[in-house]
Amino acid sequence: MSRSRSSxxxxxxQSTQALNQLKYEVAQELGIQIPQDGYYGNMATRDTGTIGGYMTRHLVQIAEQTLAGRQP
Incomplete structure (x- = not known):
């Protein structure tokens, strides 16, 4: 896997592993192949943006359910 340069x-x-798992699940649902070597430079920006958008949407849904007192 590639290392993040984020500060x-x-x-x-443990959230890194959970978010990576979510990323792969979302990509699979959308039919987008994620590079096994972790290098995203050859992927279309549209694909990576789509994956990130769906991840965000899913995380917001989980947060809303949690705040409403329901488990996802």
């Missing part, structure tokens, strides 16, 4: 500090270190 953000993770509050929950």
């Amino acid at each position: 953000n500090q993770l509050v929950v270190p």
Whole structure:
């Protein structure tokens, strides 16, 4: 996997693995192949943006359900 150059500090270190799993699930649902070597330079910007958008939508839904007192 590629290393992130982000300077953000993770509050929950295990979140990286969970977000990567979500990324692969979303990509599979959309029929987008994610490079196994972790290099996204050859992917279309539209594809990576679509994956990120669906991930965000899914995470917002989970947060809304949690705030409403329901488990996802």
